[in-house]
Amino acid sequence: MPKYFFHTEGRDEYLDEEGLELESHQAARIEAARMLGEMLRDNAHAFWTARSLKLVVSDASGMILFALDLSGIESPAVRRLRVGG
Numbered sequence: 001m002p003k004y005f006f007h008t009e010g011r012d013e014y015l016d017e018e019g020l021e022l023e024s025h026q027a028a029r030i031e032a033a034r035m036l037g038e039m040l041r042d043n044a045h046a047f048w049t050a051r052s053l054k055l056v057v058s059d060a061s062g063m064i065l066f067a068l069d070l071s072g073i074e075s076p077a078v079r080r081l082r083v084g085g
Contacts, residue, residue, distance in 0.1 A: 002059065004028040006035055009054040012046070019060070029066065032057050036068050048072055 001021040008014040022028050036055050040047055047053055047070075056067045 002028075004031070004065070005058045005060075006032060007056045007058065008039070009056060010050050010052050025065065028057055032066070032068055036070065040070065 001023060002025075003019040003021050005016040005019040007016050020028075020031065022031060032055055036053065039053060039055070051072045053070045054067060056064055058064050
């Protein structure tokens with residue numbers, strides 16, 4: 001079974017040195033979406049501080065296979081309300 005590595009970029013960077021053995025590229029895509037959801041659930045406050053979270057998936061050779069990139073953007077109207085404008 002191929003091994004996939006799930007690295008995070010953003011406010012807190014993490015280099016996955018262990019990886020996961022998964023049956024296929026599709027299984028790695030599903031696992032990446034699940035992981036990103038868990039990271040967002042467990043660190044929602046930190047996400048809004050950094051306003052971005054990126055999960056990069058590579059194979060055993062280090063080649064990047066795909067990435068999930070999540071960004072939070074507030075409307076300019078909301079920003080004006082917070083500063084009293």
